[in-house]
Structure formats: structure tokens, C-alpha cells
Amino acid sequence: MNGQTVTKPAKQIILDGLWYDNAIFRQILGICSTLAVTNNVLNTLVMCISLSLVTALSGMTVSALRNWTPRSVRMMVQTLIIAFFVIIVDILLRAYWPEMSRNLGPYVGLIITNCIVMGRCEAFAGTNRPWPSFLDGLFSGLGYSVVLLAIAAFRELLGMGTILGFAMPYFSTHWDKWIIMVMPPGGFFVLAMVLWLCRSVEIKRKS
Amino acid sequence: MPTAGNFSSEIWLAVVTCFAAVFTQNILLSYFLGMCSFVSVSKEVKTAAGLGLAVVVVITATSILNWMAYWWVLVPLGLEFYRFILFIIIIAAFVQLLEMVIDRYSPALYLALGIFLPLITVNCAVLGSVLWMVIRNYSFVVSVGFGLGSGLGWMMAIVAMAGIRQRLDESKIPAGLRGPGITLIIAGIMALAFIGFTGVLQ
């Protein structure tokens, strides 16, 4: 395993991350840590950026260390590296954006147990060079972010009539706000709809 | 350290917190924690109950351990930011230890629970409830109640879901919605039903 590198063109890595292996509607992975904050686009955006960066940077680090890491402690090393980057994000948020840090509550820390991060480190970074690992992590994270941001936009618009806190025409004035969208059940319903849509498209494409 | 009131009021608070964690603030249905295994392991009631039980044991025990580690070690040293690493190490170590102990002393229990234990380290419900406990400054007794309640709430949700999904096996569901899609819709309806409990506790 050590030293072997599987070459995969950058374009393929990007497409896989965004669609073909999309973590959410392909594998239903890693929704826990972010779904809870999708009732607000800004919170989701910050979570998604953090997650993408953590995935990319831990992928890169795991990959850079792959030739020295003994196999027996592989998982521990990965967890340690992921936790390292998550703590950096947490410290920076607390120091420079305290309100956001409070809004996200425990969810920043939960990036550690997000299956996507660990999954990319294990499946890709362990056998690839640092730069492709970085790309792979970044675009897996972005594929995930696109889906969650769509969910968040939908929930915030229908539930509060705003997007990123800005009042939207029609929705902020004439729309009878669907409070349920801001509450937890809304998250489940919208995610289910997104899954349904993406999977139906995929089934069509295959047949 | 979170200040504790007198013992009986603490116990009462712990009971209330436990109840709240099961019903009004269910860790899965209102905080979306532990979704991955919730979606993938809720196909059969028996398996779901096994995993649920393992989660109850692990959350309760790690709440105690992590509470001590946080308030007795990290806070005095001023290393609160280090909690993520410490919590995950404690959870992983505890799960490993539990697996070994069960394997050694109760093969029957090992068959029932053992296979789920490795899944639990990465179950966000465990880390999530520990982080909530710290953020909310729960005292020791209340933390135990909260941990137990979180576990029980998660178990209840996954067992109920498995029961419903077994019944769905023969239903006609649109192809794109099969599996995770319908599971999430049902979870949404369950979450809706659980909102009905809000206000039970004042």
C-alpha cells in the first residue's frame, strides 16, 4: 500500500466529488453534523466551508504522512489530524466570529465524526499524493456543500422569507411563513425531497 | 465547575433533563445527531434494538467519563479547546474496552451487541450529546440524566423507525424515494409528532 499512487486526472476527481460519488445522495453520509444548521443559509455556508477545508487539509496531511505512518495506528493518526484541523477552525471562529461560533454550538466539533472526512482520508488520501488528495477532499466537501446549501436556501426562504438574512421580494411580504421549515421536521422533509429528485434523475440517466 | 444545588433537587433536575432528552429535545429528531447509522441500520427491529442498547450504554458511560475529564482536567489546565480530541479518544477507548470485556465474559451479549460497537465510535450522537452537556454547563448528576436520556431517545427513535420500515417492505414506493428517502420522510413525520411533546415540561 505504501508508496503506491493511483493516478486519477484532476477533472475526474472533481466530477466524482460533485456528482458521481456525491456523499449525500449517493452514500447518505455525513449529514448529521450539518443538517441541524440548515435552517439558516449563513450558518450552513460557514459549516460547509469549514467542512470542505478540513476534509481537504486533513486529506493532504494524511497523504503527506502516508509513507511513514505505521498501518496499525492509521485510524488514530487520521482522527488526530482531523481533530487538529477542526480545533483550528473552532479556535479561529471563537476568536474572530464569536456569534457564529455560538450559533453553530457543538456542530463544528462534530465535523470530527463526519463520515465524509474520515471516509476521504481512508479511501483516497491513504494511497494518493498530497495535491490530488487536497483536490479530492475539497471537491467532496463542495459536492456536499451544494446539496446542503440548496436545502438551507429552501428552508430559510419558505420559513423566514429571507436568504442570508436579506428579505426576499414576495416571500418576506405576502408569503405566509411556513414555520415548520425552520423547525427540525422541515430539515428531514427537504432532504428527503432532494434525495428523491437526485435519485430520480440518476435512474432516468441510467435507463 | 457547574454549581450543583442540593441533592434532591439535582436528582429531580436530572430526571426532568432525561425526560426532556427523550421526548422534547430528542437527539435524533431535533438535533439530527446519529443520522448515518439511523438511516442504514433501521431495517430490522432486532438489529435496531441491539444498536440502540449499545448506544444507551456508551452515551451514559462516556458522559460520566467525559464530564470528569472536562471539569477536573481540562478546565483547571485551561485547555478547554482540547476537548474534541480528548472526548473522541475517551469514547474510542471506552468502546474498545467494552468490546473486550463483553467478548470475554458474555459471548451471548457479544453476539447481540459486539458487532455494533465499532459503529458507535463514529456515531455523532455520542460526541454530540457530550458536547451539548459541556456547552450547557450541566452538573454531574444532570449530565448522567442527560446522557441516559439522549441514549434512550435515540434508541426509541431507531426502534420505532425499524418497526415502520419493516411494514413498508411490501408497499409501493416510487423508485427514487426507496430506502433513505422514505426513511427521512418518516423521520420528519416522527419529528413532527415529537413537537407535540414541547410544553410538557415547563
Added chain:
Amino acid sequence: MKQSRYFAVVYMFVLTAVLSSMLIGLERLTRRQVKTNEQIAFERAVLAVFPQIEIKSAAEIHPVFTRDFVLSDSGAYEYRPSGQLAGYVLPFEGPGFWAPIKGVVGIGMDQKTMTGIRFYEQAETPGLGARIVEPFFYEQFAEKSLTEGSRPVRIRPPSEAGGNDISAITGATQTCVRLEKLLNEAVVQWRVKLQEQGK
């Protein structure tokens, strides 16, 4: 890879030590910033509960706070512009629906009339409970009076709210119930302390 077992242990040890020391370094660098953020958020809230205080820039907050406010034994801050007592600021905190809510309430010289309220720390549901930080909600507290008894402030559903009541936020019942509880507890405690001191 003969000594792989020792190597693994040493490797883990070295890696943990390196990463941890980097984290500790970063935390030490930002620690003062975190402390300042918290302090400024609190002081900003305190100044905001008195409508007569005008703050032109963020740099003024700390000097004005240290000049005009004195922490008294009753747990509240006394507002003493130019040395003369002009009101009280009572801090309160307690569990909200999700995470702790912290805030301050300004009380006039009569120890009864609220001059204003601000929340400087909360993480309630966006769009519902989190709206306690919006003017439409907190501005209701100004000029309302604290009644005698164990429930000086009443937050009630908009349809039932009377002249001296605060209208709750629709859909955020839990936040409002908890807020009322922790606010009232703070006020009651403050009154007891005032009485003890015979003020």
C-alpha cells in the same frame, strides 16, 4: 519495519506532541481576543439598556463602561454618570431552549421601571427563538414595570398580553417561557439582596 511496534508508539507520541503544541500556541495567541470579545459584548449590552447613553464608536464602550458603572453587592451594576446614581443594570443568565441565554436588564431609580433589555449571548432557533435579539421584541421591555411577587415580568401570547405584559414570539414558546423564568429569578434574587442590605 522490524521495530514497528515501538516505531508506532513513538510516531503517535511525536505526532500528538507536535500537533498539540501547535494548537496550544494558536490558542494562546487568540485567547486575549476571545476574552476581549466576551467583555465587549457584555459592556455593549450594558450601555444599550439606557437609552440616554450615546455611543459613537466601539472604542468608546470600554472607557464609558468603566467610568459610569460600578458593580454593587446586590449583584447588579449601578449606573453612576458623574457619580450620581441613575439606575441599575441587572445581569441574568440561564438555560434557553438550546444553549444558555445571557443578558442584562436596565432598571430605573425606582427599582421598578425597566429601561431596556439586551441579550449578549444566545443560540436559540434561527427565525424563532433567536428573534429575541431583534428590536421588535426587546424594545417592548422599555418602560414596563416590574410587578411585586414571584413573577415581575410576564411574557404572554400576543393575543392575551395586557398593557404591562410582553408579547411572546409566535412559534418560540419554549424560549419565551425559559426567558421569563430566568429573568424573574434574577429579579427576585436581586430584590431579596436589596432588602437584606436595607436599600
